[in-house]
Structures are given as structure tokens and as C-alpha cells.
Amino acid sequence: MAGYLTAHRDALSPYIIVDAGNFTGDVTPQGRLKAEAMIKALRLIGYDAVAVSGNERQFPGDFLRPLIREHALPVVSDAPGYASSLSFERDGFSMQVSTDPARPEEGRVNVLLTHLSVEAAKDMKGWNVIITSSGEEREEPLTVNGTVIVSGSPKGKKLGLLTLRKDSEGALTFTHAWQLVGNDLQEDGPVRSVLNEYDRSVAALMKETEPLPGTTFTGASACAACHQPFFKQWQHTRHATAFASLQAVGKSEDPECIVCHVVGFNEPGGFYSLDATPDLPDVQCESCHGLNREHLSDFSPMPPVTERTCLTCHTQENSPEFDYPRYLEKVRH
Ligand code: HEC
Numbered sequence: 350m351a352g353y354l355t356a357h358r359d360a361l362s363p364y365i366i367v368d369a370g371n372f373t374g375d376v377t378p379q380g381r382l383k384a385e386a387m388i389k390a391l392r393l394i395g396y397d398a399v400a401v402s403g404n405e406r407q408f409p410g411d412f413l414r415p416l417i418r419e420h421a422l423p424v425v426s427d428a429p430g431y432a433s434s435l436s437f438e439r440d441g442f443s444m445q446v447s448t449d450p451a452r453p454e455e456g457r458v459n460v461l462l463t464h465l466s467v468e469a470a471k472d473m474k475g476w477n478v479i480i481t482s483s484g485e486e487r488e489e490p491l492t493v494n495g496t497v498i499v500s501g502s503p504k505g506k507k508l509g510l511l512t513l514r515k516d517s518e519g520a521l522t523f524t525h526a527w528q529l530v531g532n533d534l535q536e537d538g539p540v541r542s543v544l545n546e547y548d549r550s551v552a553a554l555m556k557e558t559e560p561l562p563g564t565t566f567t568g569a570s571a572c573a574a575c576h577q578p579f580f581k582q583w584q585h586t587r588h589a590t591a592f593a594s595l596q597a598v599g600k601s602e603d604p605e606c607i608v609c610h611v612v613g614f615n616e617p618g619g620f621y622s623l624d625a626t627p628d629l630p631d632v633q634c635e636s637c638h639g640l641n642r643e644h645l646s647d648f649s650p651m652p653p654v655t656e657r658t659c660l661t662c663h664t665q666e667n668s669p670e671f672d673y674p675r676y677l678e679k680v681r682h
């Protein structure tokens with residue numbers, strides 16, 4: 350997103366850029382690092398107003414507020430200690446951006462940022478624009494009683510561009526478009542530095558946790574001893590190089606990624622780190638066939654593999670194209 354804006358700032362101007370909130374994850378040690386990285390990045394991108402409203406409010410105020418102050422992030426929020434609205438003058442538009450549904454102002458372009466649903470936004474009267482961060486994906490804006498309701502793209506995968514114009518009578522008209530902000534864009538250097546720093550902190554955090562005891566999983570090479578053709582076939586699937594995919598994008602030490610790209614992460618005797626568990630990176634036999642160490646000596650049945658097994662990793666978010674018969678065909682031994 351930063352890269353896109355750096356390249357298109359002039360073409361887009363005059364504009365304001367706002368975030369409707371829900372920009373943090375959960376209140377975990379990694380979630381705190383993520384919140385801090387987001388605050389730094391939003392500031393570097395030059396956000397004009399950022400709502401602290403949904404997930405953010407789960408964080409204790411004494412964690413978030415000093416960070417926001419330190420990085421001078423322009424926040425709007427109904428939480429104590431923040432402004433509930435900010436004003437902007439751009440190109441003849443006098444605008445108010447607020448998080449308080451009860452406070453549209455006469456004679457201005459009123460923009461409400463809310464973490465509530467699109468359905469709830471329909472009841473909020475007197476706003477020109479309402480932007481939701483409820484995570485609902487809507488291709489087109491909705492117009493209700495003269496209010497344009499748009500939903501932000503979950504996880505910032507797309508940048509919503511809402512263009513407002515005044516017609517000859519002074520009435521507002523709008524057009525809306527989505528700009529994809531994928532990996533093909535030139536990255537912005539300073540924001541990339543923030544992300545690199547985040548990745549390093551996450552890796553350091555992971556080193557502080559203890560591996561779960563037990564050497565339960567064995568890894569594919571042990572299976573290869575008796576199931577050579579299966580092993581050979583598996584080596585030619587993308588499962589066998591799943592860890593390299595993380596390494597290629599600098600994410601091989603991020604627990605939020607590792608979990609689906611190795612064997613048994615967060616389970617006793619599962620993957621911990623490349624050093625501690627060198628046999629357990631990648632999606633291997635036991636990722637699908639499950640755990641049964643006795644099998645190696647008594648050949649007792651392995652747990653069955655079903656579509657459910659695949660779906661633990663092939664989620665809607667991480668594998669939107671997943672289709673069991675088609676995918677099974679590609680990995681079947
Ligand atoms: C432990 C997590 C996990 C499980 C379980 C899993 N997969 Fe995967 N799968 C992945 C990951 C991660 C990738 C991507 C690897 C890469 O390219 O780096 C992948 C990639 C694939 C691909 C390649 C996609 C393509 O377009 O070529 C297929 C096919 C596939 N999986 C099928 C399956 C099937 C069928 C099952 C269940 C029988 C299954 N997977 C179970 C994690 C898993």
C-alpha cells in the first residue's frame with residue numbers, strides 16, 4: 350500500500366487517507382509487536398486519520414496510547430484520551446472524520462469510521478460517507494438515505510479509492526474503485542524497514558519460547574526406509590518445499606506462517622526451529638497421515654486421511670482455490 354501511494358501520490362492528490370480501525374490482531378506478545386509495526390507503518394504511509402475502535406480497544410490503553418503519541422499517529426476514537434473527530438480542508442471540501450455516529454456536522458462533508466457492520470451503518474443518519482472495518486467484503490458501495498457506505502478490505506489487501514465530486518448544485522456525487530496492492534508493486538523502503546524489524550522481533554520472540562517436550566514426529570526420511578516410491582512421489586509435490594517458500598519471503602521464523610508449512614508445529618515433539626528439529630520443516634507424511642510412532646515397528650494402521658485433514662491448512666484465506674478432488678489428484682501417491 351505504501352509503495353502504491355508513493356508512486357501515485359501526485360495523481361491521486363488532493364486526497365485524505367483513513368483507516369476505519371481493526372488494524373491490530375489479538376493481544377498476544379506477537380500481537381503487540383504487530384500493533385507497534387502497524388502504528389509505525391500507518392504513520393510512515395501518511396494516514397490522515399486512523400480509528401482506534403475494534404480490536405485495538407482490547408489492548409490496554411497504557412500500551413497503545415504511548416505508542417500512538419510517540420509516533421504522532423493522527424487517531425480518532427471514542428476511547429478516553431483521543432479526539433473523536435478530525436477536520437480537513439482539501440480543494441474546497443471542508444471535511445470531518447469522526448468515530449462518533451451521533452455527531453455529523455452541518456455544512457461539511459461528514460465521514461464516519463466504524464468497526465460496526467454495514468447493516469448497523471444503515472441506521473446511522475446524517476453522514477455523507479461511512480467506512481466500516483467489520484471485515485465484510487463488498488465489491489460495490491451501498492447508498493442508503495444519501496449515505497455512501499463502503500467496507501474496507503480485510504487485511505489491507507486492497508486500497509479503496511472513493512472519489513467525491515460536487516455537481517453544479519453543490520450536491521456530492523461519488524465513484525468508487527478498488528486498487529489491488531499485491532506483491533507485484535515496488536515496495537516503499539521505509540515501510541519495508543518496519544516490516545523487517547517486525548520479522549526480526551518475532552523471530553527473537555520465538556527463541557524465547559521453550560520447545561514442547563517429546564520427539565514424537567519422525568519426518569519423511571524415516572518413512573522412506575519402507576515406503577520409497579511414496580517418498581519419491583512426495584518429493585515432487587509442493588508440500589516438500591513448503592518451508593523454502595517461507596524462507597524466500599523472510600517469514601520462516603514467524604509462528605503465524607510456520608504453522609501450516611511444517612510438521613506438528615505447536616504440538617509436542619513437532620517442529621520448533623530448523624536447528625532444534627531439522628527433520629520437521631515442510632509439509633511431510635505425518636502432516637497428513639498423523640502421528641503413530643508404533644507404526645514404524647508394528648505396522649499398525651495410521652490415522653485415516655480425509656478432506657478435513659487438508660482443510661486444517663487449506664483454509665479459505667490461505668488456499669481460496671482449494672477443491673478436494675482436484676487438489677488430491679495433484680498430491681496422490
Ligand atoms: C500441514 C498443512 C497442510 C496439509 C495438512 C495439507 N496441505 Fe497442501 N499445502 C500446504 C502448503 C503450505 C502448501 C504450499 C506449499 C508451497 O508451495 O510452499 C500446499 C500446497 C498444496 C498443493 C499445491 C497447490 C498447487 O496449486 O499446485 C496441493 C495440490 C495440495 N497442497 C493438496 C493437499 C491435499 C489434497 C491435502 C489433504 C490430503 C493437503 N494438501 C494437506 C499445506 C498443507
Ligand code: HEC
Nearest residue numbers: 594595598600605606608609661662663664667668670671
Ligand atoms: C492456515 C494455514 C496457512 C498459514 C497460516 C500460512 N499458509 Fe502459506 N500456504 C498455505 C497453503 C495451503 C498454501 C497453498 C495454497 C494453494 O496453492 O492453494 C500456501 C502457500 C504459500 C506460499 C506459496 C504461494 C505461491 O503461490 O507460490 C507462500 C509463499 C506462503 N504460503 C507464505 C505464507 C506466509 C508468509 C504466511 C504467514 C504470513 C503463511 N504462508 C501462512 C497455508 C498456510
Ligand code: HEC
Nearest residue numbers: 569572573576579580583588632633634637654680681682
Ligand atoms: C497431502 C497429504 C499427504 C502427504 C503429505 C502424504 N500422504 Fe500418503 N496418502 C495420502 C492420502 C490422501 C492417501 C490415501 C490414498 C490415496 O488416495 O492415494 C495416502 C496413502 C498413503 C499410503 C497407503 C497407500 C495404499 O495403497 O493404501 C502410504 C503407504 C502413504 N500414503 C505413505 C506416505 C508417505 C511415506 C508419505 C511421505 C513421504 C506420505 N504418504 C505423504 C495423503 C498424503
Ligand code: HEC
Nearest residue numbers: 567571572574575576634635638644645646648649650651
Ligand atoms: C519399518 C518399515 C515401515 C516404516 C518405517 C513405515 N512404514 Fe508405513 N507401512 C509399513 C508396512 C509393512 C505397511 C503395510 C501394513 C499392512 O498392510 O498391514 C505400512 C502401511 C502404511 C500405510 C497404509 C496402511 C495404514 O496403516 O494406513 C500408511 C499410510 C503408512 N504405512 C504410512 C507411513 C508413514 C507416514 C511412515 C513414516 C512416519 C511410515 N509408514 C513408516 C512399513 C513401514
